[in-house]
Amino acid sequence: MSDPRPAATLLDLLARGGRRPDGGVRFLDRDEKATWVGWGEVRERALAVGGGLQALGVAPGERVALVFPTGPEFFSALFGALAAGAVPVPLYPPVRLGRLQEYVERTARMLEVAGARLVLADRRIKAVLGEVVARARPRLGCRTLAALPEERPDPPRVTEDDLALVQFSSGTTVEPKAVALSHRAVLAQVRSLGSFLADTPEGRDSGASWLPLYHDMGLIGCVFPSLALDTSLTLVRPEHFVARPALWLRAISRYRATVSPAPNFGYALCTTRIRDAEMEGVDLSSWRLALNGAEPVAPPVLRAFTERFARWGFRPEALTPVYGLSEAALAVTFSALDRPYASRRLERDALANEGRAVDDPEGLEVVSVGRPVPGFRLRVRDKTGRDLPERGVGRIWIAGESLMDGYLDDPAATAAVLRDGWLDTGDLGFLADGELYLTGRAKDVILLRGRNYAPEPIEHALEGVPGARPGCAVAVSWLPEGGTGEVLGLLVERRRGATREEIAALPDGCRAAALRATGLAADEVVVLPPGTLPRTSSGKLRRGEALRLHLAGELAPPAPVTPLRLATAVARSRWAYARMGRRGGDRE
Amino acid sequence: MTRAAILEGIAEVARRHLDWQGALTPAMRLVEDLRLDSIRLLTLAAEVENRFRVVLDEEDELRLETVGDLVDLLAVKLQAG
Numbered sequence: 001m002s003d004p005r006p007a008a009t010l011l012d013l014l015a016r017g018g019r020r021p022d023g024g025v026r027f028l029d030r031d032e033k034a035t036w037v038g039w040g041e042v043r044e045r046a047l048a049v050g051g052g053l054q055a056l057g058v059a060p061g062e063r064v065a066l067v068f069p070t071g072p073e074f075f076s077a078l079f080g081a082l083a084a085g086a087v088p089v090p091l092y093p094p095v096r097l098g099r100l101q102e103y104v105e106r107t108a109r110m111l112e113v114a115g116a117r118l119v120l121a122d123r124r125i126k127a128v129l130g131e132v133v134a135r136a137r138p139r140l141g142c143r144t145l146a147a148l149p150e151e152r153p154d155p156p157r158v159t160e161d162d163l164a165l166v167q168f169s170s171g172t173t174v175e176p177k178a179v180a181l182s183h184r185a186v187l188a189q190v191r192s193l194g195s196f197l198a199d200t201p202e203g204r205d206s207g208a209s210w211l212p213l214y215h216d217m218g219l220i221g222c223v224f225p226s227l228a229l230d231t232s233l234t235l236v237r238p239e240h241f242v243a244r245p246a247l248w249l250r251a252i253s254r255y256r257a258t259v260s261p262a263p264n265f266g267y268a269l270c271t272t273r274i275r276d277a278e279m280e281g282v283d284l285s286s287w288r289l290a291l292n293g294a295e296p297v298a299p300p301v302l303r304a305f306t307e308r309f310a311r312w313g314f315r316p317e318a319l320t321p322v323y324g325l326s327e328a329a330l331a332v333t334f335s336a337l338d339r340p341y342a343s344r345r346l347e348r349d350a351l352a353n354e355g356r357a358v359d360d361p362e363g364l365e366v367v368s369v370g371r372p373v374p375g376f377r378l379r380v381r382d383k384t385g386r387d388l389p390e391r392g393v394g395r396i397w398i399a400g401e402s403l404m405d406g407y408l409d410d411p412a413a414t415a416a417v418l419r420d421g422w423l424d425t426g427d428l429g430f431l432a433d434g435e436l437y438l439t440g441r442a443k444d445v446i447l448l449r450g451r452n453y454a455p456e457p458i459e460h461a462l463e464g465v466p467g468a469r470p471g472c473a474v475a476v477s478w479l480p481e482g483g484t485g486e487v488l489g490l491l492v493e494r495r496r497g498a499t500r501e502e503i504a505a506l507p508d509g510c511r512a513a514a515l516r517a518t519g520l521a522a523d524e525v526v527v528l529p530p531g532t533l534p535r536t537s538s539g540k541l542r543r544g545e546a547l548r549l550h551l552a553g554e555l556a557p558p559a560p561v562t563p564l565r566l567a568t569a570v571a572r573s574r575w576a577y578a579r580m581g582r583r584g585g586d587r588e
Numbered sequence: 589m590t591r592a593a594i595l596e597g598i599a600e601v602a603r604r605h606l607d608w609q610g611a612l613t614p615a616m617r618l619v620e621d622l623r624l625d626s627i628r629l630l631t632l633a634a635e636v637e638n639r640f641r642v643v644l645d646e647e648d649e650l651r652l653e654t655v656g657d658l659v660d661l662l663a664v665k666l667q668a669g
Binding site: 239520 | 626628629645
């Protein structure tokens, strides 16, 4: 039975879920014991939480931050906030074993940016959120679900134009960007994803996932489509997956899941960490859509995964590279469902230096992420905004119903990426035969294990390392040719007059500083002579250009300074300052 | 279990699951000296739990900085359990 009127809000979806006995969420613990909560039960618990939130004074449209591990309480809190007419803001729980200070700072900042009125947290997590709450001071403090008043909610008046969800597009960052999504945007994305899912008498798709629920691919990609289809979703905790990746594949097999997404690194982890003994009796033949997105897809990983798990029934055509971003609510393109992944080999020099995609059988392999999903249009444009023909490498612009309203309360950042209904993704790529291929990024974003990080906090961390030249380091990440995932590189200028010992100790010092401040381990540290990194005319470091030069082996120090040259330069500089009518400048 | 045995157990986990090759001393810091990023910290936590058959709480484990802190925490847990 289908409703005559399409669902307009997430509350409509919630109201309609739970009509089928097999629709709901199955939570697996690390011993693979299952806890089942049907969608009807999810709704009942959500209404209880929603009533409690209203009784507490949470008003419609106010933001409620959620800090929970994957479990039934996350669902009660998420849908409870929606049932109260409020806007849920899922946040990262702390990582394990330390680095509390960095977590406190980051999370407090996110609460401020989201304008959270209240934090709902798991009992154990609440115990460590004290300092976060003391800093950000949400008006209604921090509560566990058990501490909410018991009330039924007054049904809120929520329209499709209202905010449905705020999600942060990156992890560690100085100024985290909060992506504000309306119900219309989220529902458009859910419909778009739904067009790839089957609900026929022969069978209905069902999901399995270990992805964090504070991440778009876990929440918007798995939870909402499962609710809309009133089907089952089996969840493994991300921390359990990382410790024992076999739990994911075993869950797919045991519950005959047909759809399961993960970023590239998840597939890579399976090929390296799963032992054959853990796969005993596993049958992956039900897995129809092995979606692969949120970070660049590495061809060697696709091959290794297919080869390794074919023995257990994994079908090569299940692999489906996709492309999306939080600003688009999630998916923008899907590759064809019925074929193994497709890739092209391209001439390296034309690609890197001329912005042209020229076929070359010996060239760099790039994987297709397919065509726009229903509801999306896509253009590849040059720097000036002109559309490029096929095979021209440029910035990817997208338009569609599921685009964000903007970054929350940040019109400047919003205007920088949203123009006339088109979003500048900051990603670089080209189209060939209508399919999109990603080749890099124009935006300064570190992309590791499916998560975005701003480079600035990493670079700031390097300031005090002995021997480093202050303000002269860039953090960049890229997918090395033939590699299995993006690597993090630090390109660091040494200080003028640094001692030999300081220079020798720089790589280790930089690694340790970056780890301490951001929890990210650098794969490569390159120490450069002073003045090597390219800058803009206003003196800002050009990260993209620095990376390009580094990969081309062209990152060279400036021409040696002779006494005559220096004298000329100083004279010119004085002349320039004199003309500007002011003296001096910043000394190094 | 003695503190030396706990330290040896942690070293075993580090060797087996984190490719740690050198010696492990209580003064070593988990993040800076063992070079553990968040994924590897998680692996260490999970494998230590498996090895010692304990469950660590967020409240305790987030305050850890060194290998010695982890030994102390496990000593308390093992005595209690």
